Amino acid sequence: MARYTGPRTKIARKFGEPIFGEDKVLAKKNYPPGQHGLNKRRKTSEYGLQLREKQKVKYTYGVLEKQFHNLFDKASRAKGTTGEILLQLLEGRLDNVVYRLGIAPTRAAARQLVLHRHIVVNGKVVNIASYAVQPGDVIGVREKSKSLEVIADALAGFNHSKYPWIEWDENQKAGKFLHVPAREDIPEKIQEQLIVELYSK
Numbered sequence: 001m002a003r004y005t006g007p008r009t010k011i012a013r014k015f016g017e018p019i020f021g022e023d024k025v026l027a028k029k030n031y032p033p034g035q036h037g038l039n040k041r042r043k044t045s046e047y048g049l050q051l052r053e054k055q056k057v058k059y060t061y062g063v064l065e066k067q068f069h070n071l072f073d074k075a076s077r078a079k080g081t082t083g084e085i086l087l088q089l090l091e092g093r094l095d096n097v098v099y100r101l102g103i104a105p106t107r108a109a110a111r112q113l114v115l116h117r118h119i120v121v122n123g124k125v126v127n128i129a130s131y132a133v134q135p136g137d138v139i140g141v142r143e144k145s146k147s148l149e150v151i152a153d154a155l156a157g158f159n160h161s162k163y164p165w166i167e168w169d170e171n172q173k174a175g176k177f178l179h180v181p182a183r184e185d186i187p188e189k190i191q192e193q194l195i196v197e198l199y200s201k
Contacts (some may be wrong), residue, residue, distance in 0.1 A: 047198070047201075049194060050194045050195065050198035051198060053190070053191050053192075053194040053195055053198075054068070054194075054195045054198055057190055057192075057195065060107075060190075061090045061093065061096060061107065062095065062107050062111060062129075063090070063093075063130075067130065071086060071089045071090065072086055072195070072199055074089060075089055076199070081183075082196050083192030083193050083195060083196045084183045086192060086195065086196075087186055087188075087190065087192055088183075089132070091180075091181050091186060092133050092134075092177075092180065093129065093130055093131070093132065093133070094114055094119070094121065094126060094128065094130070094131040094132075094139070095107055095110045095111040095129040095130075096110070097133045097139055097166070097175075097177060098110035098119055098139065100163050101139060101160070101166060101175040102154055102155050102158030102159075102160060103119070103141060103151055103173075103175075104150070104151070104154050105150075105153070105154045109150065109154075113145075113150075113151070114126065114127055114128070114129045114131075115127055115129060117142065118141060118145040118148065118151070119139065119140070119141065119142065120139070120140050120141070120142050121137055121138070121139055122137055122138055125142060133177045134177070135177055135178060135179045135180065136176070136178075137176070137177045138175070138176050139174060139175050139176075139177065140173055140174025140175070141173045141174070146173050151173075160175070163181070163185070164178075164181075164185055165177070165178050165179050165180065165181040165182075165185060166178060
């Protein structure tokens with residue numbers, strides 16, 4: 001299965017939420033895509049709602065089915081609430097942390113920066129987007145990449161105080177992953193319990 005590279009607005013309209021960030025088209029057309037998008041649709045089944053929530057999370061964080069299943073399996077074996085741990089594992093992915101630090105405008109852009117070796121973790125280049133960031137890790141921009149326009153534009157005016165689990169050093173162009181985020185600090189509108197119910201069948 002290949003990673004989705006099609007129109008992002010189409011997917012956002014499918015879920016009725018700006019899951020990829022601010023979307024002007026979604027604001028105007030807040031109904032599903034296709035010629036029947038405006039028509040009333042049949043009530044979605046319980047399974048349909050659960051599947052839809054899982055698909056939404058996969059698109060939001062940019063992970064494939066096998067990756068998502070592996071993360072869920074890891075979350076289900078850990079102590080604590082499975083759904084919450086799943087979201088924490090997704091938040092701890094390197095591409096997501098780069099996005100949360102404001103180094104990239106979107107998760108897709110963050111993934112590209114990681115793959116192209118522009119990001120360092122504790123001073124060493126890491127080009128694996130799914131790399132699991134640990135509390136205490138310092139994530140920054142590679143020295144020769146600090147002048148990249150895409151990074152400078154993303155950081156300009158970014159509010160680094162909105163995520164309490166990360167700390168930003170403007171001089172070093174680096175951020176520290178302080179701790180695993182609490183569920184209430186993760187801003188995405190996700191009903192993780194539906195995903196747990198889906199995999200419990």
